[in-house]
Amino acid sequence: MPGSLGSLEVRLPERGSRSRRARVTLRTPGLGEEALEVPVAVGRRLSAKGAPEPSTREELLEAVGALGRSCARARVADLLGRRDYTSSELMDKLRADGYADDLVCETLSWARDCGLVDDARYGAAFARSKALAGWGRVKVERELERRGVRVDEVEGWPEEFFDDDSERSRALELASRRRLTGKNDYEKIMRFLCGRGFPYGVSAEVAREVAGRSARSLT
Structure with a gap:
């Protein structure tokens, strides 16, 4: 069958390695060897016991795409289960995990549509807590901007937080x-x-x- 896989090998980074990507090597009869780099979470899912075994290159690429979306969404949900994050912070986390920019943007769009991520909501909660902690307006603005939130996105800024x-x-x-x-x-x-x-x-x-x-x- 054209495009049939001869073999598939997944190599995860060695313990202690700074790399956040796994290497997937596929060998196709008549086409030779091809290497792909995927996020470590995707690599683990591909190499897990009982994982579906793609029979063609096309099936493998489809599986990598589906696993990428699933793992990226699970990563976002896990992070938000610990504390609130801004879109910019989550973008940095996903990129550091080895996810491609187009998938990062897709995942963040999904998170915003679901209401999991709301920069304006985050900004208001952050500004209110820091104002009560004694922070001044300028410091709150600087810190929100560092976290990727424009103060003009925060409803009621600055009147509702400072006078x-x-x-x-x-x-x-x-x-x-x-x-x-x-x-x-x-x-x-x-x-x-x-x-x-x-x-x-x-x-x-x-x-x-x-x-x-x-x-x-x-x-």
Whole structure:
């Protein structure tokens, strides 16, 4: 039969190897040897006991495609069972696992359609928790962008999470806990507050107030 497989060999990476892909070697009479690289999870499924044995090259490629979709979706479901992820984070995970970009995009589209992944939902929950933890607006924005979420995707940003009075109050509370010596207090508070992600204007106003109060107490 044209395209019939003579033999099929699956080689998984050695333990400790940094490779995330398995090597599938198929030998077809009259066509010679051909090697494919597949994600390790797919390689394990192909080599598992009781796995269907493709009789032709076409059946093998079809099996690799089906297993790839199944394994990628299972990987996403497993990750999301531990904690929430953004689309960008999941994309990085799947790529690191050796999945091709077209399958990664297909899998993420499936996850979004199922409601498993929602960057706006993630962004709102993240912003709310970090605001309560004392993070400033700028730091939250930077961290969301690092995780692939644009703040304009987050409904109610920034008004529902920050307002000038509450942000100033948080900055003042945090700065007031700092141990000051009277030497470069303003600069130290500015570095601290800006590092926590508070806007420059809020940081400067609070730094002046706290540094001034400390200076008066030392005289």
